[in-house]
Amino acid sequence: MSSPILQILELLRENIHALPQELIREATAEKAENIDILFNIGIECAQNNRLAQAVLIFSELSLTKKGDAAILYNLGFIYSLLKEPREALKYYGEALKLDPLDPAIYINQGATFNELKQYEEAIQSLNQAVALNPNIAEAWSNKGTALNELKRYEDALAHYDKALELNPQYVEAWSNKGVTLAELKRHEEALAHYDKALEINPQYLEAWANKGVICAELKRYEAASQCFERVLNLNPNFAFGKGALLHDKMSACDWKGLDGLYRSICQDIRERKKSADPFGFQGICDDESLLQQCAEIFSNDKFPSDPQFNFEHLKRSGQKIRIGYLCGEFREQATAMLMTELWELHDKSQFEIVAFDNGWDDNSLRRKRIEAAFDEVIDISRMSDEQASTVIFNKEIDILLNLNGFFGKPRQGIFAKKPAPIQVNYLGFPGTIGASYMDYLIADRIVIPNESQQFYSEKIVQLPHCYQPNDSTRLIDGKQFSIGELGLPQEGFVFCCFNNSYKIHPQLFDLWMRLLHAVQGSVLWLIEDSPDARRHLQSAAQARGISPTRIIFAKRIPLPEHLARHQYADLFLDTLPYNAHTTASDALWAGLPVLTCTGTAFAGRVATSMLTALDMPELITSNASQYEALAHELATNPEMLQAIKAKLNKNLLSSPLFNANLIVKDIEKAYQAMHQRFQEGLPPEHIKIN
Structure with missing residues (x-):
């Protein structure tokens, strides 16, 4: 074995962070067989999570041995491990030009497209892999993931089943199929699939976390807490794991260790770590600055800004203002209970209102009232974020309201694409979304006083009375209880x-x-x-x-x-x-x-x-x-x-709180003020309604 190779191995034994490029070049120049030795050293570095050294080795090899698909493929794979998906795609693409018949490259390219939320591109890549070799379980499972994200749940299940037919011990496929079953509200089946994944690999974090989410959904809060305790024992830095554990313990009223866990999360948030989701954290935190930081961290990680539309054509006058209400709860649920009469009282000579429904029809009387109140109800529950955003944009919505925020059945990914020129956070989540694509937050002078506006990423619309609407037609049953x-x-x-x-x-x-x-x-x-x-x-x-x-x-x-x-x-x-x-x-x-x-x-x-x-x-x-x-x-x-x-x-009947006519007029003044600023080419600004 040559001297440069020995020096490289010695440096790696000393755990050096960066290898000298000159030494790698010297090794490749010395004799041809060193290229294969360095290739194997690079692979070993990658396997041992020494990714900086692996990148350096393969980068030098790609310059020395141009036109080698395996070197480029491994560079792509290492960049995937480094969480640099766009760089990974560049190398996968170059590898495929040299070797378009290698299904492994297509599979990893598809997985990277999934990571970037480019699901249609992922499906195209994985289809190529399946066409080349239909017996690779990973291709079917990764395609199932893309289909799940596109809300094509039945197709996703079929692909997971094919993956499991090919590899019954495929842990990720068992867990991911559970995610799709959970989306279809087949919760017990989802739990059984998570348990199967954990039977095969008791250390599989994602299955523990997924199981915890479903247990909480079923109000089995102690079981959910146990799942997230297991997650954090395996990985104390699991993204948003501490927050999930905190909320599950609070939901169970299990207060043992609560203070220490809360203090740990607060410190994490100050250090900009991914520790808690905003909804759960809001249940215990009274610090507006920390709440804002928590929302920013979560939104930036889960739903980064991805604007895709231009709105110059919506600068028009003399037409009705088109208001879109996006919500997962157009049914007998708290948000709709508060909002129903407001929707019914909208001035239809001035406004056209469209419901974008991410939930379901519960066949209730309230649902019928809601459908009658809107000009149109559009079901987006089975649309991808991309599809739903395009539908909203094509409807030429002027103002799009987010009635979920981080609560209920949210679709924050749609708002991240900015399908409407004005996007408003209202009612469902009483706090900031912490994202640049949300323009306004509707509040009042008490819930967000002037001195607190700095802690909200949106511009504040201050209504003159209570920001919360109420349905004054709510019936009180005449039943007499014993x-x-x-x-x-x-x-x-x-x-x-x-x-x-x-x-x-x-x-x-x-x-x-x-x-x-x-x-x-x-x-x-x-x-x-x-x-x-x-x-x-x-x-x-x-x-x-x-x-x-x-x-x-x-x-x-x-x-x-x-x-x-x-x-x-x-x-x-x-x-x-x-x-x-x-x-x-x-x-x-x-x-x-x-x-x-x-x-x-x-x-x-x-x-x-x-x-x-x-x-x-x-x-x-x-x-x-x-x-x-x-x-x-x-x-x-x-x-x-x-x-x-x-x-x-x-x-009760003489004050503003239950005066739906009054609040709808205030809300409509707010919409008109927002819309006017947009028409004049002005950015969002705090608005006070008198």
Whole structure:
């Protein structure tokens, strides 16, 4: 073996970061067989994750031995490992010019196209691989991934099945087929596929993470937590894994280790690490700066800006403004419950409204109202981001509203392509999207005061009253419940909170338990979110000296009946840092006072905004001590509580909060102001509606 080769091996043994190029050139110039030796050294470097050395070796080899497809292919593969997909594609393309009959190159090219979200190109490449050799499982599986992303789920399943027929031990195919089954809401089948993948390889991170997501979807929060604990044990830096674990533990009301996990995530976010998704983090964080950073990190990673359209032709006057509402919840769900009357009241002489539906038709009466309210409802649930963006652009939508943000069934990838000249974040996610392609966020002076605007990437549209719309036609069922039917005691004060379990924090629960100690015979009435949360909350009450029987759990029932049972509660106790939103509207509409504490971020100021619009400042507190003292006073002073209830019922129909005609006019003024700026060629700017 020659001296330059020995020197290279010695340098590699010393773990040097960069090999001298001159030494590699000397080795290749010395004799021809050194090229093959260096090729094998380069492969070994790549296998041992010494990618910088591998790139250097193969780059020099490509100059020495021009026209060698294997060298170019390996360069492409190493650049794929380096997370430089565009550079990888360049070398795959050069390799294919030299050897167009190698299916391995097409397979890796297809995988790289998938990584770049160029799914149609991925399918073309993988079709070439299959045509050359139909017996390579990886080609079928990678094509299944592309088909899944294009929402062609049945085709994706067929391709995964073919991959598994060729290789029954193909872990990635088992897990990826589970992802597609989950998209089709075949959750138990999805879990079985993740379990099969983990049976073959118990260390496969993606299967553990995918299983955790589905367990959470099924409200099996402890199982979900266990999955993400396994993920983080295997890889403490798994992208957004800590945030998933945090949210699952909060949803289960499993508070063990919560503070340490939260502090770790906060530090990660300060260091710009991919630690938490914005929705889960919002349930516990009250720092607007951290919330903004979290959203920016997530959006930049998952949905980077990719504008594809020009809008000069939309600079027109004298025509209706076309408003697109994109949402996954055009059905009997919280967002639609709040928005339905607003859609019905839009001024159709000034506006044309189109629903872009990423969800499904639940055949409810609300769905029928929604369909009647819109000029058109377009199902985008089976369209790729590219297809849906093109449909929206072709509809010449002037203003496109994002009613999901990071909540529910979002389609953030569509907004990243900027298919409308004005894109607005509204209602579904009470915070910033943290992306340059979102132009405005609709709020009010309370949820985002002027001094907080710096923490929101969008320009703020400040409505004069509460930003949250309400459907004033919501029916309250006339059903009379028996106390026994509800599980409530015959006597005693009923505190209640019908918020989701992840909004209940241990410090707040401590306060609630002190209230139960102080108010003899009182109970706390909560929504039954999951068996895990119920068990942990009962255990937490017991640990704080309160009998678990004093925590009453309400089953989920249809909205009119749920509104009716509010009359059996005495006071709604709000949560912090994430307030009641739709649940506060429900309680107030049913005549139940909501006691809140004003938070330090959007999600924690919503109930304050609602109560201000209702002219009920006496139910707003500014710190935990005031909140606890007022809750105790209202529970022990029936005359005071009765006076507040009387005022609430008097204000319901005379205040702005439930005046749908008023908010639709304010919203339409906002749309007109946004549209006017675009027509004048002006960039988005903060807008205040008077």
